[in-house]
Amino acid sequence: MIFLTTLIGVGQGLFLALFSAQAYGMAKILPVQSNEFFATGGLIALLFLLGGLFAAVFHLGKPSYFITRAWRGMTQWRTSWLSRELIAMPIMIGLTFIYMVVYHFGLDADLYGWGVPGQLPLTVGIATTVAAIALFICTGMIYAAVKFLQEWACALTPVNYFLLGTASGFTLATAYAAAYGDGLVQFFGNWAIVLTLAGLITRAASLFRNSRIKRKSSVQTAIGVRHTKVQQKSMGMMGGSYNTREYFHGKTAAFLKSVKWIFLALTFALPLFLLWVGLVMGDNGLFLLAFIFQYVGLLFERWFFFAQANHPQNLYYQVVG
Amino acid sequence: MTQLALVIDLNVCVGCHACVTSCKQWNTSGQAGPMFDDRPYGENPTGTFFNRVQTYEVGEFPCTETVHFPKSCLHCEDAPCVPVCPTGASYKRKEDGIVLVDYDKCIGCKYCSWACPYGAREFDENQKVMKKCTLCVDRIYDESIPEDRRKPACVISCPTSARLFGDVHDPDSEVSIAIRENGGYQLMPEWGTKPANHYLPRRKTKMHIHEDELTRADNPLKKEDIRHETSKDTTLDDWLM
Numbered sequence: 014m015i016f017l018t019t020l021i022g023v024g025q026g027l028f029l030a031l032f033s034a035q036a037y038g039m040a041k042i043l044p045v046q047s048n049e050f051f052a053t054g055g056l057i058a059l060l061f062l063l064g065g066l067f068a069a070v071f072h073l074g075k076p077s078y079f080i081t082r083a084w085r086g087m088t089q090w091r092t093s094w095l096s097r098e099l100i101a102m103p104i105m106i107g108l109t110f111i112y113m114v115v116y117h118f119g120l121d122a123d124l125y126g127w128g129v130p131g132q133l134p135l136t137v138g139i140a141t142t143v144a145a146i147a148l149f150i151c152t153g154m155i156y157a158a159v160k161f162l163q164e165w166a167c168a169l170t171p172v173n174y175f176l177l178g179t180a181s182g183f184t185l186a187t188a189y190a191a192a193y194g195d196g197l198v199q200f201f202g203n204w205a206i207v208l209t210l211a212g213l214i215t216r217a218a219s220l221f222r223n224s225r226i227k228r229k230s231s232v233q234t235a236i237g238v239r240h241t242k243v244q245q246k247s248m249g250m251m252g253g254s255y256n257t258r259e260y261f262h263g264k265t266a267a268f269l270k271s272v273k274w275i276f277l278a279l280t281f282a283l284p285l286f287l288l289w290v291g292l293v294m295g296d297n298g299l300f301l302l303a304f305i306f307q308y309v310g311l312l313f314e315r316w317f318f319f320a321q322a323n324h325p326q327n328l329y330y331q332v333v334g
Numbered sequence: 335m336t337q338l339a340l341v342i343d344l345n346v347c348v349g350c351h352a353c354v355t356s357c358k359q360w361n362t363s364g365q366a367g368p369m370f371d372d373r374p375y376g377e378n379p380t381g382t383f384f385n386r387v388q389t390y391e392v393g394e395f396p397c398t399e400t401v402h403f404p405k406s407c408l409h410c411e412d413a414p415c416v417p418v419c420p421t422g423a424s425y426k427r428k429e430d431g432i433v434l435v436d437y438d439k440c441i442g443c444k445y446c447s448w449a450c451p452y453g454a455r456e457f458d459e460n461q462k463v464m465k466k467c468t469l470c471v472d473r474i475y476d477e478s479i480p481e482d483r484r485k486p487a488c489v490i491s492c493p494t495s496a497r498l499f500g501d502v503h504d505p506d507s508e509v510s511i512a513i514r515e516n517g518g519y520q521l522m523p524e525w526g527t528k529p530a531n532h533y534l535p536r537r538k539t540k541m542h543i544h545e546d547e548l549t550r551a552d553n554p555l556k557k558e559d560i561r562h563e564t565s566k567d568t569t570l571d572d573w574l575m
Contacts, residue, residue, distance in 0.1 A: 155445070254383070256456065325522065
């Protein structure tokens with residue numbers, strides 16, 4: 014899940030960066046880019062999305078379920094955010110592929126009779142943008158929709174998925190534009206800084222919120238005994254089980270705390286510094302470094318996100334014996 | 335509408351784990367295939383169980399009491415595990431309210447287990463699908479079994495009859511009467527899942543002893559009588575002492 018959510022986040026973010034450059038170019042606010050710039054950028058975004066899909070396959074019970082059973086995963090879109098994500102993801106991947114093809118072959122058509130070029134790429138771009146945002150919402154809502162995981166059940170969860178994904182995508186776009194020798198470095202770099210700062214604010218807000226959660230469930234509500242002193246003596250087994258392994262990371266609070274500072278430094282502080290220095294000094298090598306640090310930071314951030322969730326089922330599994 | 339469920343009397347459960355073993359036996363021999371059990375006598379034994387008996391100590395020494403607490407899937411009326419399933423493998427039967435997993439549709443994404451606050455679902459590490467209590471759906475409708483034994487295996491095996499089984503929506507059923515008359519309650523009501531399974535609380539048995547019951551008002555056998563003199567004659571009293 015860590016690789017899946019971070020990789021598709023970069024892919025979606027990079028696409029949104031490309032589309033914003035395309036839209037600004039059409040509005041003549043920024044210089045119009047070559048077709049190859051968008052085609053290659055689309056390919057990079059596609060590779061990240063496919064990497065996420067690859068990670069998703071290994072999240073299933075058996076990888077073979079991907080071929081035999083995963084199609085059923087789209088059937089429950091009325092109720093399940095996971096089902097909705099499973100629909101949004103291939104749409105996003107397919108549209109990114111079409112976007113890449115349209116630009117690579119320089120396809121265009123006067124769809125709306127405006128008489129200006131770039132109407133077909135714009136239409137595909139808008140559709141892909143909608144798909145990217147929808148996918149961000151689905152991914153975030155998978156976690157935010159589980160109401161008793163109080164760390165996740167909050168509007169900040171999808172907001173963070175969106176902002177952290179776009180921030181890493183724009184940082185990669187900055188590095189890409191710099192490597193391409195393109196005039197968009199300042200545009201992407203400034204947006205990368207803005208998005209990383211915004212992500213820092215909302216992620217810090219969720220950390221602040223989660224540190225002062227009032228638990229709704231207690232061992233008293235779990236077994237329905239009203240007494241202030243209730244202690245588990247046996248969880249009904251001597252060995253472990255799925256319930257003891259799946260919902261607790263087994264790490265100490267000090268470890269968790271150090272991961273928090275690592276991800277805050279790697280995801281936000283260091284990339285912000287590197288982006289800023291790179292933009293001021295014009296050192297293009299720093300942008301790729303900023304992206305690598307930010308991506309590694311996001312791996313820590315996602316691990317922390319999952320580890321921080323305190324599942325009420327753990328109330329039933331406190332003591333071996 | 336029928337809602338089958340278990341009602342578990344915590345006042346009676348002695349924590350013998352008979353329900354755990356009979357559940358494992360019945361369901362591991364069933365048509366869905368065995369529930370895995372790895373290294374049962376080795377290090378780190380692990381396996382799938384639909385039912386666990388946990389033990390809690392309530393109060394502070396020396397005023398403590400032990401509560402044995404069996405827990406399986408509660409077959410919630412508003413089951414949070416069902417809507418999150420992306421494949422429809424997890425479903426709640428309309429006809430009797432049993433929550434089931436279709437093992438042939440499950441992709442093992444584990445989302446349903448994260449959506450269950452009770453930890454009632456266990457992932458089968460060998461079949462790579464999610465499993466849970468079926469309320470012995472393959473037993474309670476089996477007409478080859480004598481009618482009075484068409485109950486979940488745990489209910490049949492409980493030596494103290496701590497488990498009742500029936501339709502909690504039928505006000506005249508044994509389970510509804512037990513819930514009504516003994517203050518039956520649900521687990522974690524704060525999440526609004528409306529578990530169908532109920533628990534009957536532990537009850538205190540009290541006895542009032544009046545002072546006149548501590549001293550003998552009359553003493554037909556004259557046990558505390560002080561013998562004054564012994565006569566040479568044997569009296570009835572001597573025989574009685």
